[in-house]
Amino acid sequence: xxxxxxxGSRSYKVWIVVLLAIVGIGFVNYLRQLDYGLGITGMSRDVxxxxxxxxxxxxxxxxxxxxxxxxxxxxxxxxxxxxxxxxGEFLAVASVTMCLSFIIVDLGKPQRAFNxxxxxxxxxxxxxxxxxxxxxxxxxxxIGWTLLGCExxxxxxxxxxxxxxxxxxxxxxxxxxxxxxxxxxLPGRGFWLTAIMAPRxxxxxxxxxxxxxxxxxxxxxxFTKFDAGWEAIxxxxxxxxxxxxxxxxFFLCELFTVYYSQIPEHILHFxxxxxxxxxxxxxxxxxxxxxxxxxxAVGLLINPKWRNNEKILPIACLCVFFSLWIEKGIxxxxxxxxxxxxxxxxxxxxxxxxxxxxLGIWGLGFLVLxxxxxxxxxxxxxxxxSASH
Amino acid sequence: MxxxxxxxxxxxxxxxxxxxxxxxTDAVATAGExxxxxxxxxxxAKRWAMVVDIKKCLKAKKGCKECVIACNTTHNVPEFDxxxxxxxxxxxxxxxxxxxxxxxxxxxxxxxxxxxxxxxVVLCNHCDNPPCVRVCPVQATFRRADGIVMMxxxxxxxxxxxxxxxxxxxxxxxxxxxxxxxxxxxNREYPTRSRxxxxxxxxxxxxxxxxxxxxxxxxxxDKALVFGDVEDPNSEVRELLRKNPSxxxxxxxxxxxxxxxxx
Numbered sequence: 001x002x003x004x005x006x007x008g009s010r011s012y013k014v015w016i017v018v019l020l021a022i023v024g025i026g027f028v029n030y031l032r033q034l035d036y037g038l039g040i041t042g043m044s045r046d047v048x049x050x051x052x053x054x055x056x057x058x059x060x061x062x063x064x065x066x067x068x069x070x071x072x073x074x075x076x077x078x079x080x081x082x083x084x085x086x087x088g089e090f091l092a093v094a095s096v097t098m099c100l101s102f103i104i105v106d107l108g109k110p111q112r113a114f115n116x117x118x119x120x121x122x123x124x125x126x127x128x129x130x131x132x133x134x135x136x137x138x139x140x141x142x143i144g145w146t147l148l149g150c151e152x153x154x155x156x157x158x159x160x161x162x163x164x165x166x167x168x169x170x171x172x173x174x175x176x177x178x179x180x181x182x183x184x185x186l187p188g189r190g191f192w193l194t195a196i197m198a199p200r201x202x203x204x205x206x207x208x209x210x211x212x213x214x215x216x217x218x219x220x221x222x223f224t225k226f227d228a229g230w231e232a233i234x235x236x237x238x239x240x241x242x243x244x245x246x247x248x249x250f251f252l253c254e255l256f257t258v259y260y261s262q263i264p265e266h267i268l269h270f271x272x273x274x275x276x277x278x279x280x281x282x283x284x285x286x287x288x289x290x291x292x293x294x295x296x297a298v299g300l301l302i303n304p305k306w307r308n309n310e311k312i313l314p315i316a317c318l319c320v321f322f323s324l325w326i327e328k329g330i331x332x333x334x335x336x337x338x339x340x341x342x343x344x345x346x347x348x349x350x351x352x353x354x355x356x357x358x359l360g361i362w363g364l365g366f367l368v369l370x371x372x373x374x375x376x377x378x379x380x381x382x383x384x385x386s387a388s389h
Numbered sequence: 390m391x392x393x394x395x396x397x398x399x400x401x402x403x404x405x406x407x408x409x410x411x412x413x414t415d416a417v418a419t420a421g422e423x424x425x426x427x428x429x430x431x432x433x434a435k436r437w438a439m440v441v442d443i444k445k446c447l448k449a450k451k452g453c454k455e456c457v458i459a460c461n462t463t464h465n466v467p468e469f470d471x472x473x474x475x476x477x478x479x480x481x482x483x484x485x486x487x488x489x490x491x492x493x494x495x496x497x498x499x500x501x502x503x504x505x506x507x508x509x510v511v512l513c514n515h516c517d518n519p520p521c522v523r524v525c526p527v528q529a530t531f532r533r534a535d536g537i538v539m540m541x542x543x544x545x546x547x548x549x550x551x552x553x554x555x556x557x558x559x560x561x562x563x564x565x566x567x568x569x570x571x572x573x574x575x576n577r578e579y580p581t582r583s584r585x586x587x588x589x590x591x592x593x594x595x596x597x598x599x600x601x602x603x604x605x606x607x608x609x610x611d612k613a614l615v616f617g618d619v620e621d622p623n624s625e626v627r628e629l630l631r632k633n634p635s636x637x638x639x640x641x642x643x644x645x646x647x648x649x650x651x652x
Contacts, residue, residue: 036565036584037563037564037565037566037584037585038547038562038564038565038584038585039473039474039564039565039584040565043564044472044473044474044475044564045472045473045474045475045476045477045552045558045561045562045564046558048549048552048553048562049549049553103548106548106549107546107547107585108545108546108547108549108562108584108585108586108587109545109546109547109586110546112545112546112547113546115526115527115529115544115546116526116527116546119527119528119544121526121527121528123523124523124524124525124526124527124550125524126524126526126548126550127526130526182550185524186520186524186553186554187520187554187556187642187643187644188520188554188555188556188557188639189553189556264490265490336553337553340558341555341556341557341558341639342482342486342487342489342557342558343485343486343489344486346472
C-alpha cells in the first residue's frame with residue numbers, strides 16, 4: 001500500500017520535498033550536536049531538560065487522538081467515527097514517532113540507548129515510558145495498517161485485531177499516566193510534585209490530540225475529496241470542549257493548593273511563571289499568552305452555535321492546540337528547574353542548533369503523517385469511502 | 390528456482406537464530422569465573438558518612454578551597470569558564486543555597502556574623518534512600534552495600550533523569566568533551582570521562598579501596614571534613630555527632646543524606 005504515497009498532485013510533492021528539506025536541516029544539525037555534545041543546546045547543569053523533553057511531553061498528549069475516536073467507535077458503536085479512526089491512529093503513530101525521536105536526540109550517549117533493554121530496570125519510570133510508548137506505537141501501526149489493508153481488499157478485518165484495538169484503549173491512558181509519573185515522583189521538584197499531574201496530562205491530551213484532528217479533518221474537507229462529515233467533526237469538537245474544560249479546572253485546582261498553602265518550594269515556581277522571579281521573567285509572556293488562548297478557546301467552544309460554525313471552530317482548535325503546546329511543551333518542563341532545588345535561577349534559551357533539530361523532528365512527524373494520510377485517503381478514495389454520506 | 394530460494398532463506402534464518410542464541414549459551418556455559426578480591430588495606434564500613442564541621446571551616450571565608458582543588462585534581466574534574474557547561478563534585482556555596490529552607494529574616498549573632506557569608510562545602514549526600522538511583526533506567530548509578538552511591542560511566546546513557554531527581558544539584562552532565570578543559574595536572578590513576586555522561590562525587594571509592602581517606606578529607610588541614618563509618622559507635626564521625634548537634638540538607642524529603650553539618 002505504501003506505494004500510494006509515491007504518487008500525488010504537484011502540491012503534495014512540493015509539500016513532501018519541503019518536509020524532507022526541514023528533516024535534512026535538522027539531521028545535519030543533529031550531527032553537529034553529536035560531534036560537540038549536548039552543550040550545543042541551551043541546557044545547563046541547572047536546567048538539564050529543555051525544549052526536546054518539552055516537545056516529547058506535549059506530543060505524548062497529541063498521541064491521544066487515536067483513543068478518543070477508537071473508544072466511542074468500538075466501545076459505544078458510534079458509527080460516525082468509523083471513517084476517521086484511521087486518521088486518529090496515524091496521527092498517534094506520527095506523534096509517538098516524534099516523541100521517541102525527541103528522547104533520542106536528548107540523550108547524552110544515544111549510541112547506548114539500547115542499554116535500557118540490556119539492563120531493564122522496573123523501578124525506573126523512564127523504563128516503563130519506553131515500554132508504553134513503543135507499545136502504543138506498534139499497536140497503532142499494526143491496527144491502522146491492518147484495517148486499512150482490509151478496507152482496500154473489501155475484506156472483513158481479521159479476528160486477532162479486535163483484542164489489540166481493545167488493548168489500545170487502556171494503553172493510551174497508560175502513556176499519559178507514565179509520562180506524568182516521570183515528573184510527579186521527584187522529591188526535590190515542587191513544581192512537579194503533585195498527585196494531579198497524571199489527570200492533568202490526560203485532560204490536556206484529550207483536548208490537544210482531537211483539536212489537531214479537527215484541524216486536519218477541516219483541511220482535508222476543503223482541499224481533498226475526503227470528507228469526515230460534519231457530525232464527526234462536531235462530536236470531536238464536543239470532546240475537545242469537555243477535555244479543555246477539565247484541563248482548565250485541573251490547572252485551577254493546582255493553583256489553589258499552591259497559592260493557598262503558600263509553601264515556597266511550590267509557589268516560587270508559579271511566581272516565576274506568572275510574574276517572574278528576582279528579575280527573571282523569560283516565561284511570563286508565554287504563560288499569559290497560554291492563559292489568554294485557553295480562555296478564548298473555552299469561550300468559543302462552550303457556545304454550541306460558535307462551536308458548530310465552520311469558521312470559528314478552527315480558530316478555537318488553534319487556540320486549544322497552542323495554549324496546551326505552551327503549557328506542556330515549554331512551561332511544564334522548564335519551570336520545574338527554575339528555581340533549582342538550591343534556589344538559584346539559571347536562564348534557559350534554546351540555541352539555533354537546538355531549534356533546528358526540534359523543527360527537524362516536527363518535520364519528520366509531519367512527513368510520517370503526510371505519507372500515512374496519503375495512503376489512507378487514496379485507499380478510501382478507491383473504495384468510495386471518502387465522500388460525505 | 391523457488392525451491393532454492395526457500396532453502397537459502399531457511400539456512401539464512403537458522404544462521405541468524407544460531408548467532409542470536411550464542412550469547413545465551415555463552416552466559417550459561419562460562420567456565421571458571423573470575424574472582425575479584427579487594428586489597429587487604431582497603432577501608433571498609435557498614436555505612437560511610439561525612440561530617441562537615443563548619444566551625445573549623447572558617448578559612449573558607451578567606452578563599453580556602455583546598456578540598457575542592459584536591460578533588461578536582463584527583464578526579465580530573467574539568468573546569469569550564471562558563472556556568473552552563475560546569476561539572477562539580479564538591480564545591481562551595483552560600484548557606485542560603487546549601488540550606489534554602491533555613492531562612493530567617495531576623496537572624497543575628499552567630500548566624501549573621503559567621504554563617505551568612507561563609508562558603509559552605511557541598512557535595513553528593515550519598516543518600517540512604519537515593520532518588521537518583523530509583524530513577525536511573527539503566528542502573529548506571531547504584532547504591533553500594535556500604536552506602537556509597539556510585540556511577541558507572543560506561544553504562545550511563547546521559548538521559549539526566551538522575552539530575553532531575555537529585556534534590557541537592559549534586560550531579561553534572563559532561564555537556565561537551567571534558568578532556569581539553571582539565572586544568573589540573575592529569576591524574577593517570579583515574580579515568581577521564583567522555584561527553585554525554587553524568588558524574589558526581591563517589592566518596593573517593595578508588596582511594597578507599599587502597600586504604601586512603603577521601604581526597605577532600607585528606608586535603609583539609611583544619612580537619613573540618615571527617616569521614617568514617619557512621620554505623621560504628623566508636624568511629625570519629627559518631628563521636629562528633631554525639632558531642633555536637635548536627636543538621637542535614639533537606640531531611641524532610643526522606644532521602645536520608647549521609648553528609649552531616651555541625652554549625
